[in-house]
Amino acid sequence: MDRYEQVIELAKRRGFLWNSFELYGGTAGFYDYGPLGSTLKRRIEQIWRQLYVIQEGFMEIETPTIGIEDIFVASGHVGGFSDPLCECEECGEAFRADHLVENVTEIADALSNEEVDRLIEDNDVVCPECGGILGKAHEFNLMFKTAIGPGSGRAGYLRPETAQGMFVNFQRLSRYYREKLPFGVTQIGKSYRNEISPRQGVIRLREFTQAEAEIFVDPGNKDHPNFRKFADDILNLYSEEGQQRRTVEKIALKDAVDSGIIAHEFLAYHIGLTNHFLQRVGITADKLRFRQHMKDEMAHYAIDCWDAEIKTERFGWVEVVGIADRTDYDLNAHAKMSNTELAVYREYDEPKMIEQFVVKPDMGKLGPLFKGRSKAVAEVLRSMSRDALDVEEITINIEGEEFIVPSDIITYSQETVKVSGETIIPHVIEPSYGIDRILYSVMEHAFGEEMVPAKEDDEIDANEETRTVLKFRGEIAPVQVAVLPLLTKNELIGPATGIMNALREKGILVSYDASGTIGRRYRRNDEIGTPYSITIDFETLEDNTVTIRDRNSMHQVRTSIENIEEVISDLIYKNRDFETTGIRIE
RNA sequence: GCGUUGAUGGUCUAGUGGUAUGACUGUGGCCUUCCAAGCCACAAACCCGGGUUCGAAUCCCGGUCGGCGCACCA
Structure with missing residues (x-):
């Protein structure tokens, strides 16, 4: 029995973790937390709350585990989770079907699977690896789909992360925090991914618990007021550069920021906080490291991303927390999808006097001239430059329609305007925890077998026996x-x-x-x-x-x-x- | 998803075409004294479905779950 088996066997026997639906044979990717498991999990979550909600002041919210389609279209999960894949029938290698036909069509990513199949056949596309025949394209959709309401209903999805529920509440949250950056919000809850073939017990689940914080910061200021708190902490950092040399370095967070290894203080602070949390719940310090995402592995919108990884006996280094600077990607995406401005207004310390070229169309004259289109015409006029307006007749084009505007209908001037602030879209710093993986790691790191002297007994030769002990920190012991x-x-x-x-x-x-x-x-x-x-x-x-x-x-x-x-x-x-x-x- | 391999009380296990071995654990009781080893008693299992058979936990097929390898893991 390896360490994993020992821990899982104990977990099962003593009421920490049970396979779900065991009575009916079980289903891969689902685990029940038994009496001790639930309690242990709650204690871990409670420490997380102590740090993130109480200490950091990131209030907790609770949003539905089901989301409507628009949310996941905006977040990219609908597109990103339903890549069509083709598998080679010879060598078994899988490829993105749309990538295979990129050379023979302009619209590869807009094709149905049937169309992709036809293109592959017509153009004799073969396996790029071995030249073998490709199987039919099929969807790998990692989101659980459901219908909201009776009949065919409205499409809904079980959330693949808790984050989106927080992003879509941005306006309400911003008002709650009286529109001042930075502010943060947290959520602890279940998320769902319909994994193709979940293995590794509680490490990869179809239903799992996340604890996520979304912290909205000023993109122009990513310093952290309390950085000092963790600045001198020395962490095992496995930077992008370090990974190329395959060396993990012990570096103080302060130095990592100064040397540019970590993008900025705010991210470094949260790496420090994660380090603190994981050790407080009982993760062994030398079995913990922070690995930076490689440029090509990072989501295109992120600036910098670090994973907390924990060493386990069977699975090696397991990713348990991701700490990313997601920039304004999510707020932009939802703003666009919902056609709503998701931003905060930031007042300057001193109002700025700005020289501005101002165009003033005479609406009294524009109105009778262009009737219902006059508003659109005025919009265009306001955005024009001095040179373009300095002509006899101004010709403008709105959706293919031409309008001739006599120049005497408008006036313009250079003016000094007082601007007292600006609208900014916050950047998001996101620590995202996988609670189930942490719970397993805590159990594994707490697990020990010790030889202790046995009671004296003439009939038994052995004078030692094995003591199995989970050395949980008092605070988390169920x-x-x-x-x-x-x-x-x-x-x-x-x-x-x-x-x-x-x-x-x-x-x-x-x-x-x-x-x-x-x-x-x-x-x-x-x-x-x-x-x-x-x-x-x-x-x-x-x-x-x-x-x-x-x-x-x-x-x-x-x-x-x-x-x-x-x-x-x-x-x-x-x-x-x-x-x-x-x-x-x- | 493909291949491979396994599945017997809570746990570890023996075993056979005629319902199952043992240990540990657990429960109740006894016990005036502290690190799983005392005494008495009790409880508890053949993964699911189909087929072959008088009879299947055992043989065959399919499934489920677990391990391993490949693929997948936004």
Whole structure:
């Protein structure tokens, strides 16, 4: 069993991850989160909220998982997700069908699959790799399509990313943030891609959870006011240049910006924030790197893009977060599609006095002359230059129609105009997290097998046994503390229940376990990553003390029942040193 | 999607044309004392569909799911 199998086997057995629809045989690309998995996932998301929503102030919104066609036409997903592909019947290589017929037609990308097939046949297009015969063109549409409403309905798609729901709310959001850049918005939710052949368990899913932030910034100012916070952090950077040399470099973010490796401070800040987040949820620092997209792999509209990649035993480096400067691409696309201006007005510090050439058509005269067309004529006149207007009769052309305008109908002058601001289309910085991949990576990095001394027993030779333990950070461990009466005796169950209730009132997730020997129960809790165990024994009845056991060190202290919930809370949330919580016992 | 390979309790596994082996886990009980190994009892499985057969978990075909290779991963 490799590490992946060990983690997945444990995840399945202990209620973290289950194959969906298993009762009916299952379907690839879907996973259920069991009791511990859901809790772990929620704790990871909660830390994400703590950083992005509370600390950064990027409020969370929630938009439908189904989107209408226009959204995905504008975003490019309808076109981009339905490339026709042809596979070679000889060598099996797949090619973009429209690219294959580019040389024999002008309109390759506007053809139906049948038309492409016919062109391939008529022009004897063969496989560019091996010269073999090509199969029929077929669509690879990675979006799930559905119908909204009865009958054939209106086309809808399950969203392939949460981002579009935020872009299309730009105007509302801009107003919410009182029209001041920068501002950001976040969404945590499900996205859907109908992958052709999902494998690799939870690494590639058809339904998955994204946590995305869209941060709208002034394109003229991509400095970050709090950059200092991460400026000195040293990260494993795998830059475009580094990839050519196949070397990952440890560089401080400040230096990466100064030397131009990272495009600008704002992006670097968010790389820093991602680094902070991933380590806080328990990703091992030396199994984490940031890889820059190569020029040819980056979407054409992006300026710079970095992926956070995590090293896993089976899959190697797995992309878990993408941090991109998407420029104004999305807002432009939706502005065009919806015919609505998606921009903010930025007031200058000082109004600018601008020399302007101003044309003033006399509408009183234009009106009777051109009737219904006079407004369009005036528009054109206003945009003309002084030279073009300085003639006897001005001839203009609107949609093939000619208009002759006598020059005495207009006046023009050079004027000084006060301009107090300008309209700008913000650029978008987008950190996009794949929560499921992160959750798996956290489990893998937390997973450990340790050899520990076995209990003495003459009949068994081995003096060591394997302890399986998930070393989750306290903050993300699904079960935060186990309450264990040493024996199943009523006099022990009473105080145990009391302690459990006090902990629960404090908001701590407790598992109560009275079944089996104490050693077995410790091991059970090690395996699901419970950081602390409280054991109630007969001494408790005498002096109101219990033992607390630390999962990682297996050390125990004896401490008072009084305020035990505060002690546990401090251990989990405030990084209190375990050894300070009581008297160490051997 | 193509090729290849596998599928037996929760987990790991034995096995056969006549309904299944063992271990671990789990549950209940016993146990005055702390790291899975004590005692008693209990629970729990042949991936799905079709075919051959008196009878199929076993043989054959198809599917599903998993692994691997190829392709795909905006």
